[in-house]
Amino acid sequence: MYDWLFGPFIEFEFMRRALAGTVALALGAGPIGVFLMLRRMSLVGDAMAHAILPGAAIGFLVSGLSLFAMTAGGLIAGCVVALLTGIVARNTELKEDAALATFYLLSLALGVTIVSMKGTNIDLLHVLFGSVLALDDQTLLLIAANATITLVVLALIYRPLVIECVDPGFLRSVSGAGAPAHLAFLALVVINLVSGFHALGTLLAVGIMMLPAAIGRFWARDITLMVVISAVTGTFSGYVGLLISYHAGVPSGPAIILVAGVLYILSLLFGHVGGLVRQMLPQRHLEA
């Protein structure tokens, strides 16, 4: 049993690296996911996976197949899209989802154009997106730095961000911190996603952000607890998913997300807050 649970991590360095990477990712991405969910922007991750294409393409034009240049370009493109989205959503009638949709589609179209100008049919995004089993020192440092920045910045903007999610009108009447907090948050989203794509691939980066957040929603009413639950379930899914990937021979990214998916379905059924079984059995709810 001990061997089953810890053996792979003791024997192989790549397993230890994968675990460290997923834990760092879960710590940063979980809280971000909670706020995204509360702002009804749960699908931003998928949009962002396409929005970074022009940046990656320009990076590729400038310095060839250099992962660093492509990631940096992707980060810049993602930030531009996110900032424009935030500005439009705050200052016009368009809501955040519509604003994001327009900019990400424009960005994707621009990216495809730039790629085809070079006359290559390399799937740049495929090249850019990594795998959790292949983390080198540089990538690990990137994820860790990322999680650190995310947690520190979130701590700094926590109060305005929470109030913004719940009652933006009130925040605007008492403080000017709403807009900067909002934009800083969007930048965090981009950093987490792009470095997540680079290190772990799209599925894992978006999945470990949104599924734990949704799980947290079923167990907690206050945001702090939700954030904690999301980080813990994300970490747990990463560990169990890697074990399953090792013992059953399943690809790692999908295995981790499927574990989170099982946790999600259990929470959906039995969760404290609005779980389906709870709703159907009101007497048990009262006893609890």
Place this chain on the structure above:
Amino acid sequence: MISRRHVIALAATIAFSSVSVPALAQEKLRVLATFSILGDLVKNVGGDRVEVTTLVGPNSDAHVYSPSPADAKKIAAAKVVITNGLGFEGWMARLVRASGSKAAPVVATKGIKPRKQAAHGHSHGHDDTDPHAWQSVANVKIYVANIRAALIAADPEGKAAYEANAAAYTEKLDALDKEVREAVAGIPQDRRRIITSHDAFGYFQAAYGIEFIAPQGVSTESEASARDVGRIITQIKRQKIPAVFLENISDPRLIQRIAAESGARVGGQLYSDALTDEKGAAPTYIDLIRHNVKQLVSALTS
């Protein structure tokens, strides 16, 4: 796969094309080779007297080739059709039949003792014979003899030229064979083994004594699981394999990781089934073998 619609299209094309190909006396002998390596051999034997076309061109994978109507037209126009045989061109027999070509396909590997393909290898859809016979230079001398015979049969006037070309090319092949043996002799005995997912080097292994070990339980087409990676690393460590050539795994970072953890060196690209274009590293058969040997030597000698 040739669908029924393909066949109808082919039949139509051939009906037209067979009318429009006049047999001029000075015209070069039209020879069709099924893939690029074979095409290069035919060019060397035929010289100026033949015009060679290939179905599966440079940089293309014959395994995933699917014939187009234009290909049937090429076959119909060819006086000689040269194939590798040994099950390499699973689609060939049907294509020749569909094209209505009168040229009976010549099998270039006639007389070569076929090897059994390892059970876990990629299958060409037929039996388990390994078709990659050209990976041994000695075999290619038999290819050349077969091609010479086929060209002479189709164009008796050029007999002297074909024989001279074939003799000159065979000499080059002998030199190449010697070169490969010398290069391999320079690698220490216990380091002559690599891991590769590419199961196309059975004849090379038999002829020159470098062992090509397949990674266990790994499908290179799908995303790798932690178990796959763990197994490769354990295998490399246990069998003390000095180099890894895993070109099919899509993420180069993953190969770097495997190499870093197992202590093996990462090899470059090995060409097996197709030549590259003019700008590539292996535009001809001789270049291809030289390139592969160079990659192997630089990865295996410390």
